[in-house]
Amino acid sequence: xxxxxxxxxxxxxxxxxxxxxxxxxxxxxxxxxxxxxxxxxxxxxxxxxxxxxxxxxxxxxxxxxxxxxxxxxxxxxxxxxxxxxxxxxxxxxxxxxxxxxxxxxxxxxxxxxxxxxxxxxxxxxxxxxxxxxxxxxxxxxxxxxxxxxxxxxxxxxxxxxxxxxxxxxxxxxxxxxxxxxxxxxxxxxxxxxxxxxxxxxxxxxxxxxxxxxxxxxxxxxxxxxxxxxxxxxxxxxxxxxxxxxxxxxxxxxxxxxxxxxxxxxxxxxxxxxxxx
Numbered sequence: 001x002x003x004x005x006x007x008x009x010x011x012x013x014x015x016x017x018x019x020x021x022x023x024x025x026x027x028x029x030x031x032x033x034x035x036x037x038x039x040x041x042x043x044x045x046x047x048x049x050x051x052x053x054x055x056x057x058x059x060x061x062x063x064x065x066x067x068x069x070x071x072x073x074x075x076x077x078x079x080x081x082x083x084x085x086x087x088x089x090x091x092x093x094x095x096x097x098x099x100x101x102x103x104x105x106x107x108x109x110x111x112x113x114x115x116x117x118x119x120x121x122x123x124x125x126x127x128x129x130x131x132x133x134x135x136x137x138x139x140x141x142x143x144x145x146x147x148x149x150x151x152x153x154x155x156x157x158x159x160x161x162x163x164x165x166x167x168x169x170x171x172x173x174x175x176x177x178x179x180x181x182x183x184x185x186x187x188x189x190x191x192x193x194x195x196x197x198x199x200x201x202x203x204x205x206x207x208x209x210x211x212x213x214x215x216x217x218x219x220x221x222x223x224x225x226x227x228x229x230x231x232x233x234x235x236x237x238x239x240x241x242x243x244x245x246x247x248x249x250x251x252x253x254x255x256x257x258x259x260x261x262x263x264x265x266x267x268x269x270x271x272x273x274x275x276x
Contacts, residue, residue: 002059009030051077076101081103085235098125158182172195175201184208240266
């Protein structure tokens with residue numbers, strides 16, 4: 001059984017398959033075209049790495065027969081379209097990466113069939129919108145990367161069901177505003193990355209419930225002011241990044257309380273306000 005692929009020098013290469021492979025690493029091989037049909041016979045395949053190639057398209061249909069598949073990496077290619085529907089039967093998927101491509105849209109519908117999914121990477125694409133509704137079925141999701149896209153708005157409501165979410169990357173988008181209320185259910189949240197997303201205002205109140213928060217990046221945005229009062233509940237906070245030009249305020253009732261170290265370091269910048 002042979003797996004054939006064409007490389008950027010126009011040569012056709014062939015890889016012998018025994019039929020018992022549990023992983024295939026085809027990363028960085030200059031592949032521009034590949035027929036995955038032979039993989040339909042690899043019942044034990046758990047990991048497939050197609051990253052760092054020159055693929056503009058890839059038909060994932062054969063992988064629908066790989067029920068044991070856990071990890072699929074298609075990052076760092078030239079993909080402009082990607083149909084995930086053949087993967088609805090791959091219910092053991094833990095990691096799926098399509099980051100660093102040229103995707104302008106993607107249907108995440110099949111993701112709802114991956115109950116074990118822990119990592120989803122869609123960063124560094126050209127996505128202007130993405131419907132996260134399917135993620136409401138992914139209670140094990142830990143890492144979600146949507147940074148470095150062209151997102152104009154995003155509804156985080158489905159994330160409320162991702163109680164194990166540890167890091168959410170949304171930096172370098174065009175959001176202007178974002179409602180982080182759904183994150184109050186993400187008790188394990190450690191990192192929230194919102195740098196350079198065009199944000200004009202943000203209410204951090206929901207983060208009161210994120211007591212595991214370690215990193216919060218609000219730098220390079222356009223906020224006129226930010227109320228940091230909720231961060232007093234984030235006792236484990238290690239890094240809080242916000243531009244010096246952004247005025248920060250907090251409730252005057254909290255002036256003498258013990259603040260997380262990153263906030264305490266900039267306490268002299270805080271305007272203490274008496275809220276009604």
